[in-house]
Amino acid sequence: MSASNPVPLKVGLVGGSSGFISKAHQHAIFMDGTRRVVAGALSSDPVKAKRSASEWPYPIKGYDSYDAMLQDELAKPKVERLDYVLILTPNHAHFDPAKRFLEAGIPVFCEKPLTLTVEESVELRERVESRAIPFCVAHTYLGHWTTRLARFIVRSGLLGKVRWVDASYIQSWMAIRSRDPKFKDTVWRIDPSKSGLSNCGGDIGTHALMQMRYITGLEVEALSAHLESLVPLGGPEEDQLDDHFTVYCRLNTGARALVRASQIAIGHKNDLRIEVNGERGSLRWAQEESEVLVVNLIDQPERVYVRGGVRANDGFFSDLPEELMSETVIPWGHSEGFHDAFARLHRCFEDDVRAYQAGAYNGSDGSQYATVRDGEIGMRFVEKAVESNRNGNAWTAL
Numbered sequence: 001m002s003a004s005n006p007v008p009l010k011v012g013l014v015g016g017s018s019g020f021i022s023k024a025h026q027h028a029i030f031m032d033g034t035r036r037v038v039a040g041a042l043s044s045d046p047v048k049a050k051r052s053a054s055e056w057p058y059p060i061k062g063y064d065s066y067d068a069m070l071q072d073e074l075a076k077p078k079v080e081r082l083d084y085v086l087i088l089t090p091n092h093a094h095f096d097p098a099k100r101f102l103e104a105g106i107p108v109f110c111e112k113p114l115t116l117t118v119e120e121s122v123e124l125r126e127r128v129e130s131r132a133i134p135f136c137v138a139h140t141y142l143g144h145w146t147t148r149l150a151r152f153i154v155r156s157g158l159l160g161k162v163r164w165v166d167a168s169y170i171q172s173w174m175a176i177r178s179r180d181p182k183f184k185d186t187v188w189r190i191d192p193s194k195s196g197l198s199n200c201g202g203d204i205g206t207h208a209l210m211q212m213r214y215i216t217g218l219e220v221e222a223l224s225a226h227l228e229s230l231v232p233l234g235g236p237e238e239d240q241l242d243d244h245f246t247v248y249c250r251l252n253t254g255a256r257a258l259v260r261a262s263q264i265a266i267g268h269k270n271d272l273r274i275e276v277n278g279e280r281g282s283l284r285w286a287q288e289e290s291e292v293l294v295v296n297l298i299d300q301p302e303r304v305y306v307r308g309g310v311r312a313n314d315g316f317f318s319d320l321p322e323e324l325m326s327e328t329v330i331p332w333g334h335s336e337g338f339h340d341a342f343a344r345l346h347r348c349f350e351d352d353v354r355a356y357q358a359g360a361y362n363g364s365d366g367s368q369y370a371t372v373r374d375g376e377i378g379m380r381f382v383e384k385a386v387e388s389n390r391n392g393n394a395w396t397a398l
């Protein structure tokens, strides 16, 4: 946890003039009083970038490009520079600002999917590792307290050896976008030059994969994938990026997993969920009911764990980790959700940034947030899924 009354960290934004995710990050940055946005190159349009900064709810320094923001930082003494940069641009505009701010020694918090190509993500990972500098990929849902509890339960062995994982992220926006004006700005997601090799897989399949890897600790060794475009956009189907992404996986312990995502399922909003089945029991978690975790063990009544209501010794657990139990949470009975999950990621990242500044940062083990390596694995997963699909759904090693 952060020291009491520290000087707030100075955060600079790249992107953020639009997009609901920008607002979510702002809440999360502000939540503890120990971080604040001080600067931003908020749009690719220089005029809009400056205007958006001038309309920010409190004074921040606006730049017409992230290059101008970087040059300004480089001209300052190190202690006065931004403490970290948050990248909120579409996928094709993650790599260049991330690389350049890292090069300047400034830690980076970057939206997912990490980059446009695997090669770019490898380059970022190598830079992060060679400089030993904090880097977070914004896999939001790792920040839910119940995701952390699920990770502890599965890794404690309570469910026995994992046999099967079903991780899915189901939305409807592709099916309803022509009718709903709020989806008109999402057009870059279906443009391969801005989105990457996959729309649905990169955008939300990577979240489902990350949830599976984070909770179970298991890795995908090989996959067989179907990428489909079920909502016609006009042109030839083969030119269209996927809106329906289904990947059957062999994991490194011999367990199996289904990692799937869809944007065509009317009625589903932000339906990320996971079920882990082991030899002795199973666990279920869903983002839309994120305060609850359900555990079933053979011959035992179903247990529904509610955030805040979990005791260190409830008959199942004798030793919940201190860091989990002492996590900053709102008292039970008061809803926690998306913003709190994001805040938990920024809070953990803050700890690493402060350690880095004190010369005491030894790298992230991935237990608090998704690392640049996780981002690279997500990119590789999507690339191999595209390859498998192209080769008639052939089993493809990762």
Ligand SMILES: NC(=O)c1ccc[n+]([C@@H]2O[C@H](COP(=O)([O-])OP(=O)(O)OC[C@H]3O[C@@H](n4cnc5c(N)ncnc54)[C@H](O)[C@@H]3O)[C@@H](O)[C@H]2O)c1
Pocket: 014, 015, 016, 017, 018, 019, 020, 021, 022, 041, 042, 043, 044, 045, 065, 066, 088, 089, 090, 091, 093, 111, 112, 113, 138, 139, 140, 185, 188, 203
């Ligand atoms: N973690 C999550 O749950 C989550 C949710 C939504 C979006 N995202 C990710 O966030 C990113 C942005 O998505 P969005 O839906 O907010 O997109 P958006 O199009 O709504 O917003 C993108 C913003 O980036 C700005 N921008 C583009 N190029 C720029 C540049 N060169 N310099 C400065 N600003 C630039 C745009 O002006 C705009 O303000 C994507 O990578 C997306 O995958 C993550």
